[in-house]
Amino acid sequence: MWTRIHLTCALFLFALISIGAPVAGFGAPQPNAFGQEKAAQEQPAQDDKEEPKDEKTEEEKAPPKPPSPLLLELGWTDWNVRTNFTKFRQYATPPRGFFLRELRYDPLASPQGYQGLLSLKALFEDDYFSEGRFDYAYGLTRLEGYARRNRYFIPTTPFPIPLSERRIQEGTFKQFLSRDVALSLRFSEDDQTQNFESPRPFQVQKTRYSDALVGGKLGNGRIETGFSTWRFYDRTTVLRDTRLDRWQILYAWDALPYLGVEGSYSRFWLDQPGAPSSEVEALSFAGDLAFGRTTDLSVAWRRTKLSLPVVHNAWSREQQIGTARITQKWRNWSLQFGVRQREVERIRGDQTFVDVPRWLTFEGRLTGRLHKQVRLTLRGAWEDLQSAPPMVTDDPRPLFWGGRKHAQVRLEGGNTDVGGYASYTFRRWENDPRGVRIESNAWLVGAHWQVTPALGFFAEYLKESWTGRSASSVFPTLDLFEPDTHTVVIGTTWVVDARTYLSVQYTEYGTANQNPLRLPDGNTGVRNFTIEARYRFPAGHEIGFVVAPWSYSDRIVPLMDYHTTVILLTGSARF
Amino acid sequence: MGQAHTRRPTLLIFLLTMPFVAISATSMIDQKPAKKPPPFPLSLFAQATAEDYVGGEQCVTCHESYAKSFEKSPHALFMRDPKLPPDKQGCEACHGPGRIHMANLEDVDKISDFVIGYTKTKPSVGSQACMRCHADTMTMSQWHRTEHARADVGCVGCHTIHHGPGQEDPPKDAGKAHEKLKSPIFVAAASPRKLLRADEATMCGKCHRPEVNQFRHNFHHPIPEGRMVCSSCHEVHPTRESAKRSTAQTRVRSASETCVTCHGEMAGPFAFEHDTGAGSAGENCMDCHRPHGSHNPKLLNAFSRGLCNQCHTDKGNDHFPGRSCWTAGCHVGIHGSNTDPLLLRR
Numbered sequence: 001m002w003t004r005i006h007l008t009c010a011l012f013l014f015a016l017i018s019i020g021a022p023v024a025g026f027g028a029p030q031p032n033a034f035g036q037e038k039a040a041q042e043q044p045a046q047d048d049k050e051e052p053k054d055e056k057t058e059e060e061k062a063p064p065k066p067p068s069p070l071l072l073e074l075g076w077t078d079w080n081v082r083t084n085f086t087k088f089r090q091y092a093t094p095p096r097g098f099f100l101r102e103l104r105y106d107p108l109a110s111p112q113g114y115q116g117l118l119s120l121k122a123l124f125e126d127d128y129f130s131e132g133r134f135d136y137a138y139g140l141t142r143l144e145g146y147a148r149r150n151r152y153f154i155p156t157t158p159f160p161i162p163l164s165e166r167r168i169q170e171g172t173f174k175q176f177l178s179r180d181v182a183l184s185l186r187f188s189e190d191d192q193t194q195n196f197e198s199p200r201p202f203q204v205q206k207t208r209y210s211d212a213l214v215g216g217k218l219g220n221g222r223i224e225t226g227f228s229t230w231r232f233y234d235r236t237t238v239l240r241d242t243r244l245d246r247w248q249i250l251y252a253w254d255a256l257p258y259l260g261v262e263g264s265y266s267r268f269w270l271d272q273p274g275a276p277s278s279e280v281e282a283l284s285f286a287g288d289l290a291f292g293r294t295t296d297l298s299v300a301w302r303r304t305k306l307s308l309p310v311v312h313n314a315w316s317r318e319q320q321i322g323t324a325r326i327t328q329k330w331r332n333w334s335l336q337f338g339v340r341q342r343e344v345e346r347i348r349g350d351q352t353f354v355d356v357p358r359w360l361t362f363e364g365r366l367t368g369r370l371h372k373q374v375r376l377t378l379r380g381a382w383e384d385l386q387s388a389p390p391m392v393t394d395d396p397r398p399l400f401w402g403g404r405k406h407a408q409v410r411l412e413g414g415n416t417d418v419g420g421y422a423s424y425t426f427r428r429w430e431n432d433p434r435g436v437r438i439e440s441n442a443w444l445v446g447a448h449w450q451v452t453p454a455l456g457f458f459a460e461y462l463k464e465s466w467t468g469r470s471a472s473s474v475f476p477t478l479d480l481f482e483p484d485t486h487t488v489v490i491g492t493t494w495v496v497d498a499r500t501y502l503s504v505q506y507t508e509y510g511t512a513n514q515n516p517l518r519l520p521d522g523n524t525g526v527r528n529f530t531i532e533a534r535y536r537f538p539a540g541h542e543i544g545f546v547v548a549p550w551s552y553s554d555r556i557v558p559l560m561d562y563h564t565t566v567i568l569l570t571g572s573a574r575f
Numbered sequence: 576m577g578q579a580h581t582r583r584p585t586l587l588i589f590l591l592t593m594p595f596v597a598i599s600a601t602s603m604i605d606q607k608p609a610k611k612p613p614p615f616p617l618s619l620f621a622q623a624t625a626e627d628y629v630g631g632e633q634c635v636t637c638h639e640s641y642a643k644s645f646e647k648s649p650h651a652l653f654m655r656d657p658k659l660p661p662d663k664q665g666c667e668a669c670h671g672p673g674r675i676h677m678a679n680l681e682d683v684d685k686i687s688d689f690v691i692g693y694t695k696t697k698p699s700v701g702s703q704a705c706m707r708c709h710a711d712t713m714t715m716s717q718w719h720r721t722e723h724a725r726a727d728v729g730c731v732g733c734h735t736i737h738h739g740p741g742q743e744d745p746p747k748d749a750g751k752a753h754e755k756l757k758s759p760i761f762v763a764a765a766s767p768r769k770l771l772r773a774d775e776a777t778m779c780g781k782c783h784r785p786e787v788n789q790f791r792h793n794f795h796h797p798i799p800e801g802r803m804v805c806s807s808c809h810e811v812h813p814t815r816e817s818a819k820r821s822t823a824q825t826r827v828r829s830a831s832e833t834c835v836t837c838h839g840e841m842a843g844p845f846a847f848e849h850d851t852g853a854g855s856a857g858e859n860c861m862d863c864h865r866p867h868g869s870h871n872p873k874l875l876n877a878f879s880r881g882l883c884n885q886c887h888t889d890k891g892n893d894h895f896p897g898r899s900c901w902t903a904g905c906h907v908g909i910h911g912s913n914t915d916p917l918l919l920r921r
Contacts, residue, residue, distance in 0.1 A: 091795075091797050091799075091800045094763070102766075119766075129800075129801070129802055137652070148802075150802055156872060156902075182711065190837065190839070197902070199904050200902070200907065203840065205839060205840055207839040215711060216711075217710065221714065222710055222711065222714055232839045232840075232842060234840065238921050239840055239913070239921065240913060242842065242843075252714045252716065252717055253716075254714055254715055254716055257613050257614060257617075259716070260714060260715060260716015260717070260719065261716070262714075262716065262717065270844070272844075275846075278844065286720060287716075288716040288717075288719040288720050290719065293614075296719055296725075298719065298720045300720070308844050310844050310845075310846060311844055311845070311846060311847075311848055312846050312847060312916070313846075313847050313848055313916060314848060314850060314855065315844070315848055315855070316855040319855075325725075327725050334725070334726075334727065336725055344855050346855045357855070359857060365725070367726065385857070394889065395888075395889040397889075399850065399856070399886045399887065400850070400856050400857060400886075401856075401857055401858075401862075404857075404858075421784065423784070423785060425785060429885075431886065434886075434888045435888070436885060436886070436888060438877075438885060442785060444784060444785050444788065446784065460784075460788065462785065462788045464870075466877075468877070468881070468885070470884065470885075470888045471888055472884070472888050472889075472891045474891045478877075478881055478884050478885065478888075480881070481877045481878045481879055481880065481881020481882070481884065482877055482878070482881065483870055483871070483878055485792065485870040487788060487791050487792070489788075489791070507791060509791055509792065509793065511793070511870045513870075513878060515878070515879075517879060517880070517898060519878075519879055519898060519899075521793070521794075521871075521872045522871075522878055522879070524793050524870070526793065530762065532762070546762070
C-alpha cells in the first residue's frame with residue numbers, strides 16, 4: 001500500500017511537470033545567461049562553410065528513427081519450492097506469479113530541452129522488491145525521485161520467523177544558478193523492520209537524511225559548501241535516538257595543469273536525548289603533483305578531533321592519517337609505492353590514560369604487460385602496529401591486530417576469442433602477544449573460449465582456504481572455526497541467430513567446516529543450474545524463458561535445505 | 576588523566592613531503608607556464624579559433640553511425656544548443672575542433688595528435704576532455720588521486736557516451752548480437768544508470784573478479800539480487816553520495832562511514848563502546864566482517880564463536896561452551912551498549 005501511494009505520487013508529479021513545463025516555463029532553459037550571447041557571436045557563420053558533397057538519397061538523409069520510449073515488461077514465475085521456504089526467500093530473489101517486471105518511459109531529449117525517465121518495477125509484489133524511479137531534467141533544473149520496498153527473511157533457524165521489510169524513499173532537486181554554480185537539495189528516508197530468531201527482539205528503526213549543498217567554480221578550482229542533518233530513530237526505544245548536524249566546506253584547486261590542491265573542513269554536532277552533546281571536527285588536505293607524463297605524486301593528510309563525553313569506556317579523542325604515494329609509468333608498466341601512517345589518541349577503558357597506537361603501512365603495486373596480450377599485476381601491503389595499548393580487562397594483553405600482510409599476483413591474458421586469468425591472494429593477521437595468526441589463501445582461475453562468433457564457453461574456479469592458530473589449545477581450537485570454501489561456475493552462451501540467444505550456467509558452492517558445535521549454516525552446499533533463452537522480434541519486442549533448478553543443502557541441519565525449480569517467463573514490448 | 580608520549584610522525588611525513596611539492600611547484604611556476612599551452616588534449620581547445628569549429632554536420636559525412644547513435648544519448652540534450660560556445664557543442668565538444676582534424680587527415684601516423692579519439696588515447700588524456708564539463712563530478716587533480724587513475728582506467732572505461740541505457744542499436748550480425756544480448760553476471764542485477772556500459776556488477780567484475788565472485792558466497796550483500804550496486808559502498812567520484820556517507824557516520828570512522836548509512840543502529844556513539852566498532856582498532860567493521868560475501872553467517876570473518884576467539888583468546892571454551900557469544904543471549908550488545916560495560920545488554 002505504501003509503495004502504491006508513493007509511486008502514484010511520483011507518477012502524478014512526473015505527469016504534472018511534463019505538462020506544466022512547456023506551458024508555465026517551469027525550469028525553462030535560460031539561453032541568454034552565462035555569456036552565451038558572446039558564444040553565439042563566436043560561432044562561425046554557417047554560410048561560410050563549404051558544403052560537403054551530398055550524393056545520398058532523401059531516404060538516407062532522413063534522421064534516424066528514434067527508439068521507442070515506452071517499455072513494458074511482464075513476467076510470470078513459479079517457484080516450485082520444496083522444504084525450507086524461508087531460507088529460499090532469504091534474499092528475496094525472484095518475484096512470484098504474474099508480475100510487472102518493468103514499465104519504463106524513457107523519451108529522448110526533446111527539442112524544447114526537457115528529458116525524463118520513469119521506471120516502475122514489480123509493483124504490488126509481496127516479496128521480491130518494488131521500485132519506482134523518476135528522473136526529470138528541463139533546462140537547468142533536475143528532479144529525481146526514488147522509492148523502493150523489499151521484504152525478506154533472516155533465517156538463522158529452520159523454524160518460521162516473521163517477515164522483515166525495508167522501505168527507502170529519496171528525492172533530489174538540483175538547480176543550476178549559472179553554468180558553473182549549482183544548488184541541490186536532497187531528502188531520504190530509510191525504514192527498516194527486522195525480525196530475528198528468538199530470543200533476540202525485533203528491531204524497528206528509521207533514518208532520515210537531508211542536505212543542502214551549493215557548489216561552483218571559484219578561480220581555477222571548485223568550491224562546495226553545505227549543511228546536512230542525519231537522524232536515527234529506534235521505535236523500540238532500546239537505542240537512543242540520534243541527531244547529527246554537519247557543516248562542511250571544500251575547495252579543490254587546480255593550481256597548475258600539473259598541480260592540484262584540495263582542502264576541506266567539517267564540523268559535526270551530535271545529540272542524543274539524556275546524554276551530553278558531542279562534537280567532531282575534521283580538517284583535511286590533499287595534493288597531487290604530476291612530474292611530466294610519467295610520474296605522479298599524491299599526498300593527503302587528515303586530522304579529526306572528537307569530543308564524546310557520552311562514552312564511559314575507551315574512545316578515540318583524535319585521529320590522524322597521512323599518506324604519500326608515488327606512481328611511475330614507463331612504456332607498458334606502472335609502479336606505485338605508498339606509505340600511510342595512522343595514529344589514534346585512545347583514552348583507555350578506565351579513562352585514566354591516553355595511549356597513542358600507531359599503524360604504519362607500506363603498499364606497492366606493479367602492473368604491466370609481459371606480452372601484448374598478457375598482463376601481470378603484483379600488489380602487496382605490509383602494516384605494523386606500534387605502541388599497542390594494553391587492555392583494562394582480566395587479561396591486559398593487547399586485543400588489536402599487531403600486523404597485517406597482503407599480497408596478490410594476477411595474470412590475465414588472451415584476446416576476444418580465447419582468454420584466461422589467474423590470481424593468488426594471501427592475507428595474514430597477527431597478534432603476537434596472544435599468539436594468534438590467521439591466514440587466508442585464495443586461488444582464482446578462469447577462462448573463456450569463443451569457439452565461433454556465436455558460441456562461447458566460460459569457466460571460473462575460486463578456492464579459499466583459512467587457517468587459524470592461537471596460544472589456547474583447549475578444544476575447540478581457533479582453527480576449527482576457520483572453514484574453507486570453493487566456488488565453480490561453468491557456462492555457455494550461444495547466439496543462435498541475430499535474434500535468438502541461449503545460455504546455460506552452472507554454479508556450485510560449498511564449505512568445508514569442521515563445525516565442532518554442530519551449528520546450522522556451517523556446512524552448506526549450493527547447486528544452481530540456470531537455463532535462459534531469449535528471442536527478440538524485429539520490432540524490438542522480446543520474450544524470455546528461464547528454468548532454474550536450484551538446491552541448497554545443510555549437512556548438519558537438513559531442515560535448512562531447500563530445493564526448487566524456478567520457471568520464469570517474461571515478455572517485453574516497446575511502444 | 577595521564578598521556579603517553581605523543582609524537583607526530585603522520586604530520587611529519589606530510590610536512591616533509593609538502594615542501595618538496597611546494598618547491599617543485601615553485602620551480603615550475605618560475606618557468607612561467609602561463610605562456611605555455613596546456614598539454615594535449617586541452618591544447619586543441621586552447622589553440623583553436625572560432626573558425627576551427629566546423630559543426631557536427633561535417634562529422635556526419637564520415638562518421639555517420641556515431642553521429643546517429645549520439646542522438647540517442649542524454650549528452651545530446653546538453654550539447655546541441657546552438658547558443659552554447661562552439662567548443663561545447665556537438666561532436667567537437669568532446670573530440671576537439673573539426674577543422675584541425677580535417678586539415679591533418681593525410682598523415683595517418685599523427686592523426687591522433689589532432690583529434691581526441693577515446694578508444695586510442697590514454698585514459699588520462701580522455702578524462703581531461705571529459706572534465707572540461709564535468710568538474711562538478713571531479714576535478715583533474717581529484718581524478719589523479721583515485722585508484723582507477725593509477726590503474727589507467729579513465730571515464731570511458733566505465734561510461735558510454737554515444738548510447739543511453741537501454742537504447743542500444745539493434746544487432747547486425749551474430750557476433751555483435753552476442754554483445755548486445757548476453758546476460759549480466761547476475762541475472763537480477765540492478766539496471767545500469769549514469770551512462771554506465773553495463774550493470775555495475777558486470778562492469779566492475781571485469782577487473783575485480785575475486786571480489787565479485789565473493790557475492791556468490793552463501794551470505795552476501797544483495798548485489799546479485801539487484802538491491803544494491805557496487806557504488807552503494809564504493810566511492811568512485813567525490814560526489815554528494817560520499818558527502819552523505821561521511822555525514823551519516825558519527826565519529827568520523829573510515830570504512831564504517833559507509834556501513835552505518837544503512838546499518839544506522841550500529842552508529843552510536845554508545846556509553847560502552849567495542850573498540851572494533853568505535854574505530855580505534857584498525858579496520859573498523861572489517862575487523863569482524865567481510866563486506867562482499869562470506870561463507871559464515873552475518874558476513875563474519877570466522878564461524879560462530881571463533882570470531883571472538885580471534886582476539887579474546889582468554890575467553891575460550893572454559894568461558895562458555897555454547898553457541899556464538901551473542902546468539903546465546905549473553906553479549907547481545909556486541910556493537911556497543913548504553914547500559915552494560917560487558918555488552919550484555921543493548
